[in-house]
Amino acid sequence: MxxxxxxxxxxxxxxxxxxxxxxxxxxxxxxxxxxxxxxxxxxxxxxxxxxxxxxxxxxxxxxxxxxSWSEPTLNDALDSAFEELNANGIVALENAGYTMSDGWSDVNEVASYQDTPPRGAVFYHGQDLERGVAGQGLMLAFGAYESNSAKHEAASLAIAREVCDTLERHGVKTEWNGSLEERIRIPPFEWRKRRWTEVARA
Known part of the structure; x- marks a missing residue:
């Protein structure tokens, strides 16, 4: 270059x-x-x-x-959904590392410090952030912390469904084909992540 x-x-x-x-x-x-x-x-x-x-x-x-952001933004809704997921035993991280392997490394590190072992994880990494900021939507990686290999697939799919349900409940639309091979997708939206202000809570 x-x-x-x-x-x-x-x-x-x-x-x-x-x-x-x-x-x-x-x-x-x-x-x-x-x-x-x-x-x-x-x-x-x-x-x-x-x-x-x-x-x-x-x-x-x-x-x-x-x-000028007087109303809650979709990023505010995403933050709230991730807070709920973290509270319910799923490690949920935003901007975790820069690549997929970085992201898993970050969530695994967070998981290792939890008093109660988490059930699974969801995150998006720095490359996903770049695409999100550019208005291309957001991709979320997910997986279960299930050591029994026979149960791992079903547990990971359950984590993905819970993530989608939680996001939808917070007003964040998702697209996912129900398989482990595809990440959860949040369709394109205007990126408005707060740095200095706080959202007015109802």
Missing amino acids: SKDESRKHLLARVECAVRGGFEGEEELLEGLEQWVEDELGEVDGELVEELGARARKLLQEQRVLEA
Whole structure:
């Protein structure tokens, strides 16, 4: 990848991070130098400055935009559904790692610290987040923590059905063909994840 392509990639990554809503302002800005070093193999101070200026501008715009979200967003509903799933013995993580293997590593780590062993897990990872922010919908991975291999498939399917039911109850539509081979899909929606405000609870 050329330096110009790397620059465009990093600018797009900044925009996704700002709109994604997970990283705090300070955390995002402090991480830019590492992003550049990881991408180019060296620190380019000029590019770090450019990315920082772009991030600050986008953050300012996002703050104004978020202040106008007077009604609950679909992201708010997703957050609430994941809270309920976590409370009911299913590890539910948003933006878990960057790849599928990263995501499973993250949920498994969370599961290992639980006083009561969870029944299963559901998550979406960083690549899913990028597609979600771009308005392409969201894919959710799922599975059961069932050590008996004969029972694992049925237990995983039950976890998926519970995830779909919980999401639907919170107003989040889902699409799933009922098989282990396909992830649960949330159809395209406007990505509005809060960073500074809180949803008004009924």
